[in-house]
Amino acid sequence: MAVIPRSDPPSRIHPEPQTLGIDHFDHLPDSILLLVFNKISDVKSLGRCCVVSRRFHSLVTQVENVLIRVDCVISDDDNSSLSSIKSRSSASGPFSSIFRLVVGGIVKPLQAGDEGGEIEQGGVTHHSPTQVLKNFEEIRYLRIELPSGELGIDEGVLLKWRAEFGSTLDHCVILGASSVIQPNPMRVSQAIVTTTVESPASDDNGSIPESFYTNGGLKLRVVWTISSLIAASARHYLLQPIIAEHKTLRSLVLSDSDGQGVLCMNRDQLEELRVKPLSASSASKRTLVPALNMRLWYAPTLELPDGTVLKGATLVAIRPSESKKEASDVSWVSSAAFEEPYEAAVKMLVKRKTYCLEMNSF
Numbered sequence: 001m002a003v004i005p006r007s008d009p010p011s012r013i014h015p016e017p018q019t020l021g022i023d024h025f026d027h028l029p030d031s032i033l034l035l036v037f038n039k040i041s042d043v044k045s046l047g048r049c050c051v052v053s054r055r056f057h058s059l060v061t062q063v064e065n066v067l068i069r070v071d072c073v074i075s076d077d078d079n080s081s082l083s084s085i086k087s088r089s090s091a092s093g094p095f096s097s098i099f100r101l102v103v104g105g106i107v108k109p110l111q112a113g114d115e116g117g118e119i120e121q122g123g124v125t126h127h128s129p130t131q132v133l134k135n136f137e138e139i140r141y142l143r144i145e146l147p148s149g150e151l152g153i154d155e156g157v158l159l160k161w162r163a164e165f166g167s168t169l170d171h172c173v174i175l176g177a178s179s180v181i182q183p184n185p186m187r188v189s190q191a192i193v194t195t196t197v198e199s200p201a202s203d204d205n206g207s208i209p210e211s212f213y214t215n216g217g218l219k220l221r222v223v224w225t226i227s228s229l230i231a232a233s234a235r236h237y238l239l240q241p242i243i244a245e246h247k248t249l250r251s252l253v254l255s256d257s258d259g260q261g262v263l264c265m266n267r268d269q270l271e272e273l274r275v276k277p278l279s280a281s282s283a284s285k286r287t288l289v290p291a292l293n294m295r296l297w298y299a300p301t302l303e304l305p306d307g308t309v310l311k312g313a314t315l316v317a318i319r320p321s322e323s324k325k326e327a328s329d330v331s332w333v334s335s336a337a338f339e340e341p342y343e344a345a346v347k348m349l350v351k352r353k354t355y356c357l358e359m360n361s362f
Contacts, residue, residue: 151261165265166276167273207353208298236278297352315333
């Protein structure tokens with residue numbers, strides 16, 4: 001009987017010579033790599049991908065989903081150095097005095113050829129988001145995150161806002177409280193089961209107590225409202241060059257790492273800004289806010305489903321006076337995307353008595 005010799009199986013430790021030097025990424029289609037890059041989204045990470053190969057460099061510029069985390073902000077009074085930079089831990093104060101956002105540590109191949117506006121210190125070059133995005137050709141979804149909220153508020157005070165803009169303010173929702181009492185861990189599970197969002201109890205008709213007007217409560221809420229609107233309009237002003245340059249944008253969100261404020265623009269609002277010039281204040285570097293109609297809800301004490309207690313809970317819903325939308329319709333207020341537990345606070349407050357206010361353009 002003839003014996004057929006068997007060759008030894010390929011080594012599992014050492015690959016055969018013909019497999020050495022093969023780049024398996026070459027076998028992946030561009031569409032798969034683009035899916036990966038869109039999942040990465042962070043502009044600094046994408047910059048590092050650019051130096052891997054010429055193919056990666058060409059594909060990164062086609063990414064549709066981009067996230068920029070701003071490292072610091074600089075004052076318009078001093079754009080020649082980083083002496084006025086406010087870091088993640090110290091950035092605060094009125095945003096109307098801030099002119100530029102800068103991003104550090106971007107890998108060179110991602111940057112456009114135009115080097116104007118760069119600031120260098122300690123070997124690190126910083127660039128504005130507008131400059132960083134110049135080489136991206138197909139951005140549809142852009143998120144920019146500031147190092148902190150603009151509004152300097154006292155410790156323990158809650159202040160959150162969410163605004164939408166077209167060429168001017170479309171609407172804004174502000175949620176505030178003079179203090180927040182965190183839930184007792186021993187009561188949380190019970191509170192989640194037993195607490196529901198209900199209409200005010202019979203002994204509380206939702207009316208604002210007289211002390212609210214005499215102890216400065218109303219004045220403080222007006223300050224919160226104006227400060228939030230100024231912050232929102234300043235963010236909107238800064239976005240103009242990005243919106244003008246990137247015609248493919250469908251969604252733009254400018255938030256901050258503190259979760260204080262969120263400015264959103266959808267596809268229709270972005271297009272509106274491109275075709276209808278905004279009214280801007282060049283001195284304060286922000287979009288002018290039109291005359292406004294405001295609705296206010298207040299609760300001296302508001303216990304949320306998770307056991308969190310808000311003292312002096314206040315909700316303000318704002319729309320331009322010239323808005324064609326039905327003034328009595330407040331369904332859009334409840335859909336304001338505050339994270340829990342504050343989404344529940346909005347739903348509870350709109351069930352209370354409504355107070356109407358007006359504000360002139362500023």
